[in-house]
Amino acid sequence: MIDYSYIKEIFEYKGMPPVVHCITNYVTAGDVANIILAAGGSPVMAEDINEVRDIVSVASSLVINIGTLSERKTEAMILAGKAANRKGIPVVFDPVGAGASEFRGRSAVKILREVHPDIIRGNLSEMSWLCGKSKGARGVDTSPEDEKNSRLEIAEIAALKFDCISVVAGVEDVVSDGCRGYVIKNGTTHMSRVTGTGCMSSGIMGYFAALSKRERMLDCTAAAAALMGIAGECSAAEYIGRGLGSFRIGIIDYISKIRFGEFMKMQKIEENAL
Amino acid sequence: MIDYSYIKEIFEYKGMPPVVHCITNYVTAGDVANIILAAGGSPVMAEDINEVRDIVSVASSLVINIGTLSERKTEAMILAGKAANRKGIPVVFDPVGAGASEFRGRSAVKILREVHPDIIRGNLSEMSWLCGKSKGARGVDTSPEDEKNSRLEIAEIAALKFDCISVVAGVEDVVSDGCRGYVIKNGTTHMSRVTGTGCMSSGIMGYFAALSKRERMLDCTAAAAALMGIAGECSAAEYIGRGLGSFRIGIIDYISKIRFGEFMKMQKIEENAL
Amino acid sequence: MIDYSYIKEIFEYKGMPPVVHCITNYVTAGDVANIILAAGGSPVMAEDINEVRDIVSVASSLVINIGTLSERKTEAMILAGKAANRKGIPVVFDPVGAGASEFRGRSAVKILREVHPDIIRGNLSEMSWLCGKSKGARGVDTSPEDEKNSRLEIAEIAALKFDCISVVAGVEDVVSDGCRGYVIKNGTTHMSRVTGTGCMSSGIMGYFAALSKRERMLDCTAAAAALMGIAGECSAAEYIGRGLGSFRIGIIDYISKIRFGEFMKMQKIEENAL
Numbered sequence: 105m106i107d108y109s110y111i112k113e114i115f116e117y118k119g120m121p122p123v124v125h126c127i128t129n130y131v132t133a134g135d136v137a138n139i140i141l142a143a144g145g146s147p148v149m150a151e152d153i154n155e156v157r158d159i160v161s162v163a164s165s166l167v168i169n170i171g172t173l174s175e176r177k178t179e180a181m182i183l184a185g186k187a188a189n190r191k192g193i194p195v196v197f198d199p200v201g202a203g204a205s206e207f208r209g210r211s212a213v214k215i216l217r218e219v220h221p222d223i224i225r226g227n228l229s230e231m232s233w234l235c236g237k238s239k240g241a242r243g244v245d246t247s248p249e250d251e252k253n254s255r256l257e258i259a260e261i262a263a264l265k266f267d268c269i270s271v272v273a274g275v276e277d278v279v280s281d282g283c284r285g286y287v288i289k290n291g292t293t294h295m296s297r298v299t300g301t302g303c304m305s306s307g308i309m310g311y312f313a314a315l316s317k318r319e320r321m322l323d324c325t326a327a328a329a330a331l332m333g334i335a336g337e338c339s340a341a342e343y344i345g346r347g348l349g350s351f352r353i354g355i356i357d358y359i360s361k362i363r364f365g366e367f368m369k370m371q372k373i374e375e376n377a378l
Numbered sequence: 379m380i381d382y383s384y385i386k387e388i389f390e391y392k393g394m395p396p397v398v399h400c401i402t403n404y405v406t407a408g409d410v411a412n413i414i415l416a417a418g419g420s421p422v423m424a425e426d427i428n429e430v431r432d433i434v435s436v437a438s439s440l441v442i443n444i445g446t447l448s449e450r451k452t453e454a455m456i457l458a459g460k461a462a463n464r465k466g467i468p469v470v471f472d473p474v475g476a477g478a479s480e481f482r483g484r485s486a487v488k489i490l491r492e493v494h495p496d497i498i499r500g501n502l503s504e505m506s507w508l509c510g511k512s513k514g515a516r517g518v519d520t521s522p523e524d525e526k527n528s529r530l531e532i533a534e535i536a537a538l539k540f541d542c543i544s545v546v547a548g549v550e551d552v553v554s555d556g557c558r559g560y561v562i563k564n565g566t567t568h569m570s571r572v573t574g575t576g577c578m579s580s581g582i583m584g585y586f587a588a589l590s591k592r593e594r595m596l597d598c599t600a601a602a603a604a605l606m607g608i609a610g611e612c613s614a615a616e617y618i619g620r621g622l623g624s625f626r627i628g629i630i631d632y633i634s635k636i637r638f639g640e641f642m643k644m645q646k647i648e649e650n651a652l
Numbered sequence: 653m654i655d656y657s658y659i660k661e662i663f664e665y666k667g668m669p670p671v672v673h674c675i676t677n678y679v680t681a682g683d684v685a686n687i688i689l690a691a692g693g694s695p696v697m698a699e700d701i702n703e704v705r706d707i708v709s710v711a712s713s714l715v716i717n718i719g720t721l722s723e724r725k726t727e728a729m730i731l732a733g734k735a736a737n738r739k740g741i742p743v744v745f746d747p748v749g750a751g752a753s754e755f756r757g758r759s760a761v762k763i764l765r766e767v768h769p770d771i772i773r774g775n776l777s778e779m780s781w782l783c784g785k786s787k788g789a790r791g792v793d794t795s796p797e798d799e800k801n802s803r804l805e806i807a808e809i810a811a812l813k814f815d816c817i818s819v820v821a822g823v824e825d826v827v828s829d830g831c832r833g834y835v836i837k838n839g840t841t842h843m844s845r846v847t848g849t850g851c852m853s854s855g856i857m858g859y860f861a862a863l864s865k866r867e868r869m870l871d872c873t874a875a876a877a878a879l880m881g882i883a884g885e886c887s888a889a890e891y892i893g894r895g896l897g898s899f900r901i902g903i904i905d906y907i908s909k910i911r912f913g914e915f916m917k918m919q920k921i922e923e924n925a926l
Contacts, residue, residue, distance in 0.1 A: 206429070299411035349626075359896075479707055
């Protein structure tokens, strides 16, 4: 069971905003920075191999996102990730498109061989690929029930394989540490029609991880996933009639104003007995 | 004459969202991704030479935009474009700033020597430059009537020279295949005060092209240009009083909600006898 | 004393929009382009070493921002900056994160050794670092009064050391040419919770500098800082209740619609006797 008094502390944290170092793609970098700021963090986007170790040294967490990848950027991710591991700050890994190209898959594997992530967050096809259970990136013709079972299974496998918290995102997000797990029933399908909602979710997980004790990180990650989903629900309720542009801005709005009370009313985090 | 029943099919397409592979600039990449999603497509932004061929292999169209160019990116564009040509999927080329620097012009020419575009979309100065009729990138002191005639002329020359559909964007967009052509009288001058409306227009053309039969591509391109213009008109009517920030978000809103009925009421696509 | 009739001319400028060449970071490049457009300028984002001299040759000002830096980009900044100096167009330098990493500091110093900036704009820790008075990038435990005095002192030192106009941004921005100075009491603390408000401010300074006579540049820079602050105040008054996403869009809205009359009513530019 989640100890919500601990989650409350994070929501009501009033100290110095923790620095969340992001090495991320250029498509959604601005949105990720803005959502971390909206949550209460201090994002630093820096990716040159000449400086990532210096930046990690002042950071409270590191978010690695392989959205627009290059060899040089992979090298920077590895340098930063190893420095984060040595320093003991949490690393969130978002394997965007793992399996969609040989290069992306190879780079993800290379990063995971050198860097120990504390949290990996991806969709079912990305996470399946990382677990060696690829079913092709698209057009998987399964029932919603089958897909849900796959998410549960892959979340557990990924958590055990990479010895970390895994998040398999989808209609419902599954969060697991290989032993305990949660299903998060927040969110709306509109979110898949805005670029970067996954990247933003990883960013918020980076913020929560920065403030979390290690033994609370599973709970904090589930709370971060729920918060992102709730922001999507609130924004859809208010703005979806206007269109997807307003809906996207509304997500950032709500991340900046959802308080712990609203969060508790809306969260649909369910314990998942494995 | 446009067969609007065909355009209707595209508006009402309910299948798997086609993957639109974009190699584009970092300034407007997020907006381009969001507008393709709003239109109904599935954008993938990937530009590393190590992966563009893999990404093209799962794509239904390719959009190449030289906004923030480098030698490495040019190489990736050529690899991806040649793969798209071999695979037979449509290629949209947006020669941002062609002629504004020697490097940009040289790169555009290099791409066009190796890749056959199905659609080229640029403003008058970019398209004139590609046709070897440069009049300098700015400060062309001509009357609106002269400029209109230049757009008509350059659209035809470009279509014939590059054996493709050409779009010369401006107060009115001109679309031509060298034989038939349309003048699109939608849009608003406010659009030129938002960065990336041209890039977004090319993105929507990439989406329409992905769903279009080859013999319908001229009509689909005209419809895509009209749709972008209509979204601009709707957003201006609702939001321009608030300012250019809201106007920009409103364009994405309207792309996500304009249905075929509204499109037909507002479209001002006129046949242009050449 | 500021000659506001000169500022009025800039607000009411109706000529060809001046080209503001930006070499900036990918996180906020879109926002910077949009705010320059909203102010009335014509932004061109181009950073390849093969083309920056060509682009500078048609520009009216150059904005250099080291947000997401690389060695290649530093080289481009130096090439562009030297060309701007030779041509006599104003250069705005925004040393984002100077001192936060050894690489960033070294690069900033390298740029300043080769390029003469007309305006440098940074926060207290960045500007202190450039002046050799680093106090560490974060966690400076001083009173608001102490911090204000530091901003005044560092602004003067920076202006004299780099022989340019310096802007030390903070709760109140300080603008100085080493001899005269202004304190700008516009703005709101919400602005620090949106990524890129500093980059946008530098962009607007680039626009004002493009239209300014050299002997008026101190006044124009103060006006640009005030305009950005006023846009923040207006947006906060209208949108902060909705959240930080809407607040950010509102800043661009107001930049596009604040006229000279409103500016004069709201500006809080105070002469600062040094």
